[in-house]
Structure formats: C-alpha cells, structure tokens
Amino acid sequence: MQCNTKQIMTFRISELLMAIDVVFMRDVLGKREYNEVPLAAYGISGIVNLRGNIVTVLDIENIINANNQPHNRLYNIVFDLNSELFSLAVDEIGEFMDIKTNEIEPVPNSIDPSVTAVSSGVIYAKEKIFLLLDFEKSIKLLLQNIETGE
Numbered sequence: 001m002q003c004n005t006k007q008i009m010t011f012r013i014s015e016l017l018m019a020i021d022v023v024f025m026r027d028v029l030g031k032r033e034y035n036e037v038p039l040a041a042y043g044i045s046g047i048v049n050l051r052g053n054i055v056t057v058l059d060i061e062n063i064i065n066a067n068n069q070p071h072n073r074l075y076n077i078v079f080d081l082n083s084e085l086f087s088l089a090v091d092e093i094g095e096f097m098d099i100k101t102n103e104i105e106p107v108p109n110s111i112d113p114s115v116t117a118v119s120s121g122v123i124y125a126k127e128k129i130f131l132l133l134d135f136e137k138s139i140k141l142l143l144q145n146i147e148t149g150e
Contacts, residue, residue: 028075
C-alpha cells in the first residue's frame, strides 16, 4: 500500500494547537497593522495591503465562536485560495513537518462541533495533538455566517 506524504506547518491560536497543509500558504509574516472593516462578518479582523494586494485578515477563533472579539495576534499566515489572498492571524508559529496521509485521523466526536466545522482531521506528532485546519471549510463557514447574518 502506497502512502502519500504532505507537508504541514503547526501553529497555535489561543489554546488550540493546529496545523495546515502548506499547499495553500504564500507567506508567514510578523504582526501587521490592519484596517478594520466596519460591520464586518464574524472572523474578519480587517484588511491589509501586502505588496499591492488587498488581503483579508481572518481570526479562526472568532469564526468558530461567531464573534469579533479583538485579539492581539503576533503572526500572520498568508494563504491563496482560488486566487484570493487571506491572512490567518495566529499567536505562535510552530514548525514544518512531513506527515503521512494515513496518519491523519478523523476528528473525534468529543471535539466541539464548531471546531470540527473548520477541521479535516487530527494529527498526533511530537507528543501533541494538532487539529488539521481545513482552510476551505473555514472560508465556507465564514461565508455561511455572513449569509445568516451572524
């Protein structure tokens, strides 16, 4: 049986240990000042100009909790999704790791459904458990929050 590998990067948002497939990543940046967007949907912290491109700054914790609680995140992970740039504000950057796709396990039922809504699995690595963030699911949840007015 052939097992594919993928490269992930780990990070922390509040107490959540997460990882993301680096396929979507464009850049990792330090803290950036951003312009707040009045009446923005939950999870949109603002926008920032990055080398002439307007980038939407997201806070996954606010998407999960459906609120716009201000956080003072230290890093930004820039992603390209369908030719649109997003920046994910995070507290801490972990490390890059190669994992085997068969090491990704389903998200347990005991995990809060709002967290499951943005995750595609869990990974046990370096004696820690990481939720694998599904960036596309996160954007879909954000759009759903916008449509329902949350």
